[in-house]
Amino acid sequence: MFRVSTKETALADRLRQEALALRPAFSEALHARLCGALRECQSDAPRPHQRPSASDRFFRWAPAVVAACLLIAVCASWIAMKVRPEAGSDSAGLVALNTGPSLPKAQRKIDVRSMSKLVNQVTAQFDGMVNLAVTSPQRLYVDRNLRMALKTPMVRVPLDVVSSLLSMGSQKRPPHVPPAGRPSLLKQVKPA
Amino acid sequence: MARSSTTAPPSDEELACRAQQGCRASFEELVRRFQTPVLQFLQHRGAAAVAEDLLQDTFVRAYVNLSRYRSRWRFGTWLFTIARRVSLNDQRRRRPQSGGAAIESAEHAVPGPAEMAAAADGRRYLWDRAARALSPDELTAVWLHYVESLSTREIATVLERSSMAVKTMMFRARKKLLPLLEELAPDGSAVNSAAAAARNRALCV
Numbered sequence: 001m002f003r004v005s006t007k008e009t010a011l012a013d014r015l016r017q018e019a020l021a022l023r024p025a026f027s028e029a030l031h032a033r034l035c036g037a038l039r040e041c042q043s044d045a046p047r048p049h050q051r052p053s054a055s056d057r058f059f060r061w062a063p064a065v066v067a068a069c070l071l072i073a074v075c076a077s078w079i080a081m082k083v084r085p086e087a088g089s090d091s092a093g094l095v096a097l098n099t100g101p102s103l104p105k106a107q108r109k110i111d112v113r114s115m116s117k118l119v120n121q122v123t124a125q126f127d128g129m130v131n132l133a134v135t136s137p138q139r140l141y142v143d144r145n146l147r148m149a150l151k152t153p154m155v156r157v158p159l160d161v162v163s164s165l166l167s168m169g170s171q172k173r174p175p176h177v178p179p180a181g182r183p184s185l186l187k188q189v190k191p192a
Numbered sequence: 193m194a195r196s197s198t199t200a201p202p203s204d205e206e207l208a209c210r211a212q213q214g215c216r217a218s219f220e221e222l223v224r225r226f227q228t229p230v231l232q233f234l235q236h237r238g239a240a241a242v243a244e245d246l247l248q249d250t251f252v253r254a255y256v257n258l259s260r261y262r263s264r265w266r267f268g269t270w271l272f273t274i275a276r277r278v279s280l281n282d283q284r285r286r287r288p289q290s291g292g293a294a295i296e297s298a299e300h301a302v303p304g305p306a307e308m309a310a311a312a313d314g315r316r317y318l319w320d321r322a323a324r325a326l327s328p329d330e331l332t333a334v335w336l337h338y339v340e341s342l343s344t345r346e347i348a349t350v351l352e353r354s355s356m357a358v359k360t361m362m363f364r365a366r367k368k369l370l371p372l373l374e375e376l377a378p379d380g381s382a383v384n385s386a387a388a389a390a391r392n393r394a395l396c397v
Contacts, residue, residue, distance in 0.1 A: 008366060011318075011373050012338050018316050019339040023232050026224075030231070030244060034223050037248050038216065038255050 067129045067149035071122055078118065081165055082111065125152060204267035212258050219258070222267065223251055229268075229340060230275050236319070236335055237279045237328070246282055250275045269346040272336065276350055321372045322365075330365040333358055 129152075132145055202210070204222060211219035230250060234243040254261075254274050261270055322331060329351055336342040336350060348358045 007370050007373065011366065011369055014318050014373060014376070015322075015334065015338040015369075018319050019232070019236075019335070022316055022319075024228060024235075026228050030247075031224060031227055033244075034227065034248055034251050035220050037252050038219065038223070041252050041256060042216070 063145035063149060064130045067145065067152070068126060070149055071126050071152065075118070075122055079115070082115070205263050205265075208258070208261055208267045209263050211255075212261065219255055222271075226268065226271055230271060233272060233275055233335065233340070234279055237276070237332065238323075239279055239282055242282065246275070246278050250278045253278065265349075266346060268340065269342060269349050272340070272342070273350045273352075276332065317376065318369070318372060322369055325368045325372065326365050329353070330361050330368075333361045334365045334369070337362060 129145060129148055132148075202218075204225065207218040207222050211222065227247070231243055231247045234246045234250070239246055250271065254271055257274075261267070322334065326334065333347050333351060336347045337344075342350070344355050344358050344362070348355045351358065353361075
């Protein structure tokens, strides 16, 4: 009697032998026919693998990158402006920031609360813009995102900061008055 | 060139990747390599009369859908999957014309002259019995395993089943085929026993 493994080997050999014995010979005529059929369907030919190209990826992420750069620039400039007008004030709500020994003491102080508020607003807005730019693959949204990206800094730039910047040259700073209809992000600072 | 003579021929997967880039010669080389195995596979699945048409359909489909092929797959597995689907579609298309009878049994009932000659000299004894004893999927699994040397996982891909289902299928198929093997004479060529005749009758029923 065969063992099971021997039987299975014999079965495999027999099946393979029979199949190979009956394998049709290679036919050039059939090969030519197949190649002819392939040539006929060449209009539907294999297109190269549809992967997004580098330029596609760039244009997809460009609005988000531009918006992020703009927001970072606005934020940085706003912080810089915020630090300067508070020169000379020394209230309890201010926290010293170690920006280096070369700067005067007054310039190293920023308002943490208004800063965090602004950062939260900017982050929320930035998240919204990134979501819009990423989740909508259509190019139609690119224009919209760009418009938003350009509009946002215009809304965000506090006009009162500009006015305080203009009056920064003089030693005595005029009291801060927020424009009507829009709350100021700047903290009211008592004059020293 | 001496260098080209020493380099190994590109694998099927390399040729498929080149064909994806638009090299039609690479695909024609793939056709040359797989033309005979796929033709025999289609003939074996019961479509002997239209096997060449189905073969052409298989390669055309593979060529048109080449962008869907991934190089991590074995090209043979992918091609046999397409061939099996083409064969199934053809069987479904022809089923209403055959009055509801199983297409494969109808195909086997009317063998061609070459098949009759092969059956007469015992060259395809075991496959003939297997075609009667096994289900179409079992038969395909046995063919792909023993003839095309596909792994269980690859067979599962072709048959669109789980690996465990294929293992079970193969176990059952072996269980049915081993007694058929015992009916063979020691030289493997002649079968002339009453037991074999009785078994054949039982299988036909």
